[in-house]
Amino acid sequence: RITMGPTQALAQRITETHFDGLSGEAATVASQALLDFLGVTLAGAGEPLATMLQAQIGDEGGHPQAAVLGTPLSASVRQAALANGAAGHAHDYDDVHDAMIGHPTVPVAPAVLALAEHLGSSGADVITAYCAGVDTECILGRYAGSGHYARGWHATATLGSLGAAAASARLLGLDAQRTAAALGIAATQAAGLKSQFGTMCKPLHAGHAAATGVEAAQLAARGFTSRPDVLEAHQGF
Numbered sequence: 585r586i587t588m589g590p591t592q593a594l595a596q597r598i599t600e601t602h603f604d605g606l607s608g609e610a611a612t613v614a615s616q617a618l619l620d621f622l623g624v625t626l627a628g629a630g631e632p633l634a635t636m637l638q639a640q641i642g643d644e645g646g647h648p649q650a651a652v653l654g655t656p657l658s659a660s661v662r663q664a665a666l667a668n669g670a671a672g673h674a675h676d677y678d679d680v681h682d683a684m685i686g687h688p689t690v691p692v693a694p695a696v697l698a699l700a701e702h703l704g705s706s707g708a709d710v711i712t713a714y715c716a717g718v719d720t721e722c723i724l725g726r727y728a729g730s731g732h733y734a735r736g737w738h739a740t741a742t743l744g745s746l747g748a749a750a751a752s753a754r755l756l757g758l759d760a761q762r763t764a765a766a767l768g769i770a771a772t773q774a775a776g777l778k779s780q781f782g783t784m785c786k787p788l789h790a791g792h793a794a795a796t797g798v799e800a801a802q803l804a805a806r807g808f809t810s811r812p813d814v815l816e817a818h819q820g821f
Contacts, residue, residue, distance in 0.1 A: 590727075591815040594720065595764035598750045601716040603708040614711045614718075617679055621672055621693040622653070628674030629654025633784040637667045637791070650698035661698045661802070662795045665748070668694035670791030673740070678790075681718070684725030684743050685733045691744025691793035692717035692751045699755050699798055709755060717751025717797075720767075724815075733778070741776020741789035746821075748797020756805050761812070768810025769800035771821040 588596065603611075628634055629652075638655055641663045648658035652667045659667065669690055672678055678690045696713045699705070705713075721743045725732075733739050749770035753763040773796045776789035804810075814820050 589813050589816050591764050591767060591813045592760065594723065594750075594815065595760040595767060597723075598716045598720060598754055598763050599758070599760045601712055601719070601754060603712045606712065606715055610715060611711055614714050617689045617718075618693055618697075618710070618714060620679055621689050624675060624678045624690075625668050625672040625694075626654045627677075628671040628787070631671065631674040633787055634667065634671040634674055636784075637670055637788075641667060649702040651701065661702050662799050664698040664701075665694040665794035665798050666791040668698065668791070669794035670787045673787035673790035676786075681722060681725075683722035684739050685730065686721075686725070686739035686743060687790065688718045688721050688740075688744075688747065689714075690790040691740060691797065692721070692747045694791070694794040695748040695798040696751045696755060698794075699752055699801075703755065705755055713751040713755035716754040717747040720750035721747035727815075736778045738776035738778050738780070738786070738789050741793050742774040744776075744790065744793035745770045745774040745796045745800075748794045749800040750797075752798045752801030753804065756801055758801065758805055762804045762807075763801075764812050764814075765808065765810045766797075766801040766804035768812070768814035769803055769808060770797050771814045772810070773800070774821070 646660035650664035672690045681688045700710045749766045753766040
C-alpha cells in the first residue's frame with residue numbers, strides 16, 4: 585500500500601474542495617470575509633505605501649487583466665494581487681484566525697479576485713477557491729504551531745503564500761499533481777519577517793504572498809515543476 589505524504593494529501597484535499605461540499609455557514613462566512621477584504625482594501629488604497637505600489641505598477645506597465653481596487657488602474661493578475669493585498673493590510677484591520685496566528689483573507693482574497701476577474705469565474709468558484717486557500721493556511725498553521733511565529737516569521741506572509749497558491753490552483757482547476765507543484769513553487773518563495781512590523785514592509789508581505797501564490801499556480805498550470813513533497817522533505821517548508 586502506498587502512503588500519501590502530507591504535501592500530496594493536502595493537494596488532494598484542495599482539488600476535492602467543491603462548492604456543493606461547503607456548509608452554508610462556511611459559504612456565508614467566506615462571503616463576509618471577502619466583503620470585509622473589499623472594505624479594508626478600499627480604505628487602504630490611498631495610503632502612501634499603496635500609492636507607491638500603484639505608481640510602480642504604472643511605470644512597469646502590463647496587460648490589463650484585473651482591477652487595482654480603489655483606483656482606475658487595471659494591471660496584470662500578479663500586479664493586481666500585489667497592490668490589493670498590500671492595500672488590504674495597510675491599516676491592519678483585516679480578519680485574523682488563531683489557527684494560523686495571522687490574517688487569513690488578505691493573502692488569499694486578492695489572488696482569487698484578480699484571477700477570477702481575468703478568467704471570468706463564477707461567484708461559487710470564487711467562494712470555493714477562497715475556502716480552499718484559507719483551509720490550507722489553517723492546516724499549515726496548526727502544523728507549524730506557535731514556534732513558526734515565535735522564530736520571527738510573519739505567518740500572514742509565509743503561510744499566506746501557500747494559501748494563495750492553493751486558492752489559485754483550485755480556481756484554475758489544477759489536478760493534485762500540479763496543485764502540489766504550485767504549493768512547492770510558492771513555498772520556496774514564501775517570506776516575511778516580523779522585524780519589519782511597523783514599516784511599509786508588513787503590508788507588502790500580504791501583497792507579496794498573494795502575488796507569489798497566484799503566480800505559482802499559473803506556472804504550475806504551464807507545467808513548471810517543484811519537488812512533490814515540499815512540506816515534509818528534509819530542509820523543506
